[in-house]
Amino acid sequence: MVDFRHVTDYFLSYAYTPSKFQASVVRVKGVRINCLGDVKMLKRPHFEEIELPTTDSIFTQHDTSDIADRIGISVLTQRCPPDPKWANSKDAMFENKSPFNNQDATFLHQCCDPDAKFDMSTGSLGWGWCSMPWQNGAGSAIVVRKDKKPLLPSHMEALAKYCRNEIQPLMGHSTGEYHPEEPIKKDHVLKIICRPMFVIYWSKFSREKKDYTTPSPYDTAM
Template identity: 55%
Template sequence: MSADASESCIICNKSTTRLCNRCKSARYCSTTCQHADWPTHKLLCSTFSTFGTSSRPTNEHVRAIFFPVDDKKPKVIWLHCKWQDDDDYGRYQLAQVDSILGSDAPVGYPYIQYNPVLKRGLSDTICVCYRDTFLIDGSKLNKSIAGITATKPGQYHDWRGPIIAYGKVGLGIDQTNCKDLNMNDFRHITDYFLSYNTNHTPAIQQSIGIKMEGVKINCVGDQKIFNKPYFEPIEVSSVDPIFSEQDSSDIAERIGLPIFTRRCPPNPIWAKDQDDKVFERQSPFNNQDAGFLHLCCDPKAIYDPRSGILGWGWASQKWQNNVGSAIVVRQDKKPLSPLHVEALCKYCYEEIRPLLAHSIGEYAPEEPMSKDVVLAMICRPTFIIKWYKLLDEKHEKGEFPEDPAPYDV
């Protein structure tokens, strides 16, 4: 089953003929499937049915599902998802979960974009938030989730502390808009808890759209706090925002490997604690390589502070300050490996940046190179030379990557 169509039965994926009479939200194809869903559906159905949207406090609040520690049933609540207006990252909503989960611990933010029980991709994203330290910080057993897992025999994860789930519009990575959850979403959340730590496909591994291999260049914050590699392989859906809200690279374009790039909003866990000693006096937003990918090679580019364009030889303002982590994919949607991106970044920084610097007079009293000469040197052959230099460096370290050259995939 591909998309999470609104007419699909929440138990078996068939076309539906009925809604729950009480909540008017969950869809079923038959009374058999409705009865199968009832043990968990009943835990929230009554509360959901009486939770009127007319009571929405503001247009920044969304209907979320709260899993309290000391109650055997989950609850429907209004969650404030405050709009953030950021010159660097644009406009996005940030869920204010600290008031529920506490501000004394980092928060886990797993996304559900695929139901491994139904083998169904969702049309929107569900975010499940919990105290990331709940197994070691004295958090009590979450009785409302225990009430869900008690509906089926088996061994389940030891969920502790308060947990809250809310929706995000669309799929991909780092969506900007939050949304109300409904009872179909509750079924997906239920299956998440029932299948967690089993042999099912992870909830974010498969989602709607064609999958392609991309790379995430992780900033200092994501590397230090989450132990992420600098160049991380990721799967990107064809419906990811990177294909509608993207930037590109002049250098990659000139060497015949055009790419799309997109910055990721900062993770609240490290963004709110930038003075943590783990950052070793660096900004957690630091991501120089992602910036060098965007050096301007347009000889006609004019300095324009209003748009952030700094002109020939410089990355735009948005790729200089507070960059954070960034996603990179090929425009032709062919596989892109971490080694490909590492080679491209090294090429931009170690080979092309000095040429651009020379052309703007940084090697005075030498006569600056002309822009035409610099552009002629940014080409496929010089990149291939850098590619093989990188492979030699890896071999000297005892590493023997088997990645084909980017042009050979």
């Protein structure tokens, strides 16, 4: 009975340990880019503010963005499991699109390696393409900054639109999509994908949104 008492005392005291531990864990502001299923079925915003502890798996198991690296805002990305409410749904609200559709998460992962080749074993589709896991079935994704500074929804929206609206056409031009125009050289594309060009885009994005209070992604503090 004495031994039993010692055991119960141990577990009663141990039960308080996780809460103390959780209270001491540093949390990082990130963004969840919600796919069509989560937006339509669960009414979640497309760019949703989240907070993650620094112990979250995204800091050890993640993908990255070549474009974000080149403009000096390196991010870590991770796909989210689909919600059972829409995972196999063919609801009319999706307008014949896959509920996994998430183009903003997809185009964040365009390959900027001019020497990259198609490789089924790694999922690489080569220069200008997004890797296979980030194609049409990407689903929702969470994104945090590698330096653990705050990543705000406006930052993520601007970065996503920059990748889709500014960089994707350049990538397409370099692969001959604008024939008979002579394709732009890959090294010219890489020179354009840089911090000064994103600063200009951020300024335009902020004006269009009439958002004069959100700090630049380059000005955020820890």
